[in-house]
Amino acid sequence: MTSLILADRYEILTHSSLPEFDTATAEAFEARDLKTPEAKLYVLKTSVFPAPRLSIIDPVFSISQGNIPLKLVHLVHATNTTWDQGVLDRSVALIYHRPGQPVMHALTDTFSPWPEDQIIKKLITPLYNILQYFHQKEISHHAIRPTNLFYETSNTQGDILLGECLSCPPGYGQHSIFEPLSLALADPISRGETTVATDLFALGVTICFLLNGGAPIDLSDERAINFNRIESGSFATYLQNMQISGSMTDLLRGLLTDADEARWTLKELGGWLANGKAVQLNLSQPRRASRPIIFNGKDDIYTPTLLAYEMRCNPMAALELITKKDIPMWLKNGLNDHGRVHQLEDLKAITPAGASASEKLIGVLQILDKGSPLFWQGKSFTGAGLGNSLAYAIVRDDLLDSYTRLLLSPILSYYLNDVKIRGDNSLDETLGGKLSIIRNMIEHRGMGGGIESSLYSLCPDMPCLSPNLKNYNALKVSDILIGLNLIGMGTNRPEQIIDRHIAAFIAVRESTLPHTFFREMDATNKLKKHIGVMKLLAELQRRCKLSPLQGLAKWIVDLAIPLLSQFKNIHLRQGLEKRLLDLVEEGNLKPLIKLLDNRKLLEADQLGMQKAQVEAEYINKRAQALISSLNSEEHYSQNIGHNNAMILSTVLSLGFTLFYIFAMVLK
Amino acid sequence: MSKKTQTQRDNSKTITIILILFIVGIVTYPGLILISFIILVPTLAALLADVSPNYSLSFCVGICNLASSLPCFRVLYNNRFSLESVYQIIHDPFMLFSVLVGSGIGWLIYLGVPPLTTSYYRKQDQSNLKKLAAKHAELKESWGDIIPESEVFANLAKPIDDQSHTQ
Numbered sequence: 001m002t003s004l005i006l007a008d009r010y011e012i013l014t015h016s017s018l019p020e021f022d023t024a025t026a027e028a029f030e031a032r033d034l035k036t037p038e039a040k041l042y043v044l045k046t047s048v049f050p051a052p053r054l055s056i057i058d059p060v061f062s063i064s065q066g067n068i069p070l071k072l073v074h075l076v077h078a079t080n081t082t083w084d085q086g087v088l089d090r091s092v093a094l095i096y097h098r099p100g101q102p103v104m105h106a107l108t109d110t111f112s113p114w115p116e117d118q119i120i121k122k123l124i125t126p127l128y129n130i131l132q133y134f135h136q137k138e139i140s141h142h143a144i145r146p147t148n149l150f151y152e153t154s155n156t157q158g159d160i161l162l163g164e165c166l167s168c169p170p171g172y173g174q175h176s177i178f179e180p181l182s183l184a185l186a187d188p189i190s191r192g193e194t195t196v197a198t199d200l201f202a203l204g205v206t207i208c209f210l211l212n213g214g215a216p217i218d219l220s221d222e223r224a225i226n227f228n229r230i231e232s233g234s235f236a237t238y239l240q241n242m243q244i245s246g247s248m249t250d251l252l253r254g255l256l257t258d259a260d261e262a263r264w265t266l267k268e269l270g271g272w273l274a275n276g277k278a279v280q281l282n283l284s285q286p287r288r289a290s291r292p293i294i295f296n297g298k299d300d301i302y303t304p305t306l307l308a309y310e311m312r313c314n315p316m317a318a319l320e321l322i323t324k325k326d327i328p329m330w331l332k333n334g335l336n337d338h339g340r341v342h343q344l345e346d347l348k349a350i351t352p353a354g355a356s357a358s359e360k361l362i363g364v365l366q367i368l369d370k371g372s373p374l375f376w377q378g379k380s381f382t383g384a385g386l387g388n389s390l391a392y393a394i395v396r397d398d399l400l401d402s403y404t405r406l407l408l409s410p411i412l413s414y415y416l417n418d419v420k421i422r423g424d425n426s427l428d429e430t431l432g433g434k435l436s437i438i439r440n441m442i443e444h445r446g447m448g449g450g451i452e453s454s455l456y457s458l459c460p461d462m463p464c465l466s467p468n469l470k471n472y473n474a475l476k477v478s479d480i481l482i483g484l485n486l487i488g489m490g491t492n493r494p495e496q497i498i499d500r501h502i503a504a505f506i507a508v509r510e511s512t513l514p515h516t517f518f519r520e521m522d523a524t525n526k527l528k529k530h531i532g533v534m535k536l537l538a539e540l541q542r543r544c545k546l547s548p549l550q551g552l553a554k555w556i557v558d559l560a561i562p563l564l565s566q567f568k569n570i571h572l573r574q575g576l577e578k579r580l581l582d583l584v585e586e587g588n589l590k591p592l593i594k595l596l597d598n599r600k601l602l603e604a605d606q607l608g609m610q611k612a613q614v615e616a617e618y619i620n621k622r623a624q625a626l627i628s629s630l631n632s633e634e635h636y637s638q639n640i641g642h643n644n645a646m647i648l649s650t651v652l653s654l655g656f657t658l659f660y661i662f663a664m665v666l667k
Numbered sequence: 668m669s670k671k672t673q674t675q676r677d678n679s680k681t682i683t684i685i686l687i688l689f690i691v692g693i694v695t696y697p698g699l700i701l702i703s704f705i706i707l708v709p710t711l712a713a714l715l716a717d718v719s720p721n722y723s724l725s726f727c728v729g730i731c732n733l734a735s736s737l738p739c740f741r742v743l744y745n746n747r748f749s750l751e752s753v754y755q756i757i758h759d760p761f762m763l764f765s766v767l768v769g770s771g772i773g774w775l776i777y778l779g780v781p782p783l784t785t786s787y788y789r790k791q792d793q794s795n796l797k798k799l800a801a802k803h804a805e806l807k808e809s810w811g812d813i814i815p816e817s818e819v820f821a822n823l824a825k826p827i828d829d830q831s832h833t834q
Contacts, residue, residue, distance in 0.1 A: 093677075569810060570808065612815065619799050
């Protein structure tokens with residue numbers, strides 16, 4: 001790799017890496033603007049999976065291109081590009097103006113604490129402005145942390161810029177301490193898109209870092225941090241020994257509130273910035289039980305939230321606990337919490353008769369800690385992060401059956417019924433409603449269905465994760481065809497053109513395609529199956545108005561030639577093979593189908609074969625008869641010979657007699 | 668097989684009928700009977716020696732013998748079947764020679780025509796077999812392994828003449 005040019009303007013120096021700008025999933029390289037060579041740029045080469053946040057690239061780009069200068073790294077260009085020509089190495093490139101050094105290289109770094117006024121001027125005010133724009137666009141940054149803050153290179157006043165947020169899935173690069181508790185317990189890949197409320201919490205934690213000159217708490221024991229956050233709240237956990245002003249304390253109390261609905265909003269933050277006034281929070285401490293519940297050897301669990309957390313950490317013991325009556329008894333007698341007891345009773349009605357203990361555990365954890373991430377067989381995910389969680393399992397080929405069971409379970413729909421689908425045309429559609437559609441897709445086990453289709457349905461921006469196209473980052477159906485065309489041009493081709501992933505991707509993205517295309521691909525007859533594949537690809541070529549695809553046509557023909565053995569007549573087969581090879585150069589898939597999908601030709605071939613077999617049998621019998629006759633001592637023609645002799649002698653005698661009579665008469 | 672046929676054939680009825688006719692004839696036309704007996708000796712010999720299934724030898728020799736005897740019968744008829752004319756015919760070497768030649772031709776036809784016919788038919792069979800083999804090969808070429816291999820044609824890889832010699 002040397003360099004490549006994007007949009008005829010940006011030169012990417014792929015040999016010159018910039019590790020200080022690397023993100024959790026993207027590599028940074030130097031870039032140049034050919035029109036303004038003095039501008040320093042860098043490019044992020046994102047991964048195919050975990051996928052970048054494609055859905056918010058446009059809003060972020062419009063924020064970057066806005067008239068008001070924001071303290072946000074400037075997004076210059078974003079595109080899905082091929083990094084090495086001729087090789088399936090394709091991913092999204094994000095080109096930014098290059099900032100200075102990061103404020104912190106790692107979360108464990110220490111530095112001189114920042115004065116409060118400097119934090120307000122350099123951090124809070126600029127980020128407030130940025131978040132207002134994000135709020136207007138109904139998106140979140142979800143990557144606010146000290147390691148993603150950079151000094152500005154253009155001035156010497158120590159101004160900082162907020163780093164990028166597009167290269168990773170939302171919250172993927174965030175340490176759990178920057179996330180509200182409702183997201184901190186979710187797996188990083190499965191946090192999902194959120195609102196600026198999450199960013200305000202992360203801003204609060206970042207302020208703590210700058211005030212403290214490093215991490216406000218020991219980051220080595222994440223479990224202990226979570227335990228303390230649940231027991232004492234995040235504010236108390238992060239500001240244990242910090243000496244700060246009352247005004248700053250008010251701000252942090254407002255930002256570090258764990259409950260999303262109680263946390264300060266941008267309006268309250270704006271008010272605080274304008275006149276230093278703090279809005280009084282009406283925080284209620286979680287009710288503590290009169291006696292602890294003993295779980296997994298621990299006897300210091302007094303709140304349902306903490307019990308839920310401990311149950312997440314020890315799922316086997318949790319499964320054992322829910323089979324007993326301990327939780328309702330404790331809630332009733334220890335907490336006098338009849339509301340939760342009734343909810344536990346209702347859970348029996350929600351869960352089907354044959355529901356597994358894991359399904360019940362989802363419900364129990366939601367009752368004990370409402371709004372926390374859903375927990376399923378060791379995986380924690382939010383409603384919005386379910387798609388990414390599933391994608392992660394598919395990429396690792398791990399727990400797929402388990403996810404299928406989860407998606408088919410009615411309990412999941414129940415708890416996701418009030419989760420709105422973001423960015424969808426239908427404003428009223430909820431994730432729970434979508435899951436009922438997805439369930440039908442999963443139950444269709446053929447091509448275009450199964451767990452793969454649920455993935456692409458849940459994640460509209462997910463590239464096709466087919467092993468065939470794993471490095472091609474196919475985001476659109478046309479990308480699939482172009483990628484397959486590239487594979488077809490090479491020699492190292494997979495056994496099948498369309499696998500389950502590609503079929504599911506096409507089925508979901510091209511929802512107007514008739515289902516017959518996919519049904520044909522489920523045929524057991526290999527030729528029929530291949531014709532089904534060809535029909536689908538030809539239809540997509542027509543719909544996408546793609547230029548000739550010689551590579552794909554060659555691949556199709558190479559796979560079709562062995563299948564021509566279904567045509568029994570060798571001459572017909574050879575003729576078809578020759579015509580198929582002739583059509584490869586055209587790169588148009590439709591004529592290939594016309595040639596192969598010919599029922600009459602196949603029937604004529606079958607009929608011809610039957611006739612040939614009958615004829616061969618007749619020839620064999622006739623030949624056997626001739627051979628036996630030739631080999632026998634008495635040939636059938638001996639009698640004919642004798643007859644011939646008699647005829648000849650008769651003729652001669654009659655001839656002589658007539659001649660003699662005539663001779664005598666004439667004499 | 669020919670010996671078996673020979674032993675099984677019973678010509679006694681024919682000979683008996685001929686003998687009766689001979690006795691009746693010798694009483695009424697002694698000249699005719701005498702000359703007939705003398706010139707039809709080759710036919711009688713052929714009849715006795717005939718082992719063919721349809722008396723083809725007797726027929727061939729007899730009809731030729733009869734045809735070649737026409738000059739003798741004409742002389743006999745001209746002399747009103749007199750014994751003198753019998754004597755004259757017997758003593759005419761040309762007459763007897765023509766009778767023998769006629770009978771000889773009958774023998775030659777019997778000996779020559781059947782082998783020639785058989786040979787012709789064998790050649791035609793071999794030609795047909797080759798055509799069938801070519802047709803079978805053509806089917807194999809068009810349909811491949813669907814057409815089963817034939818032992819008959821596999822053996823034909825050897826020269827057909829060699830096979831026919833084995834008969």
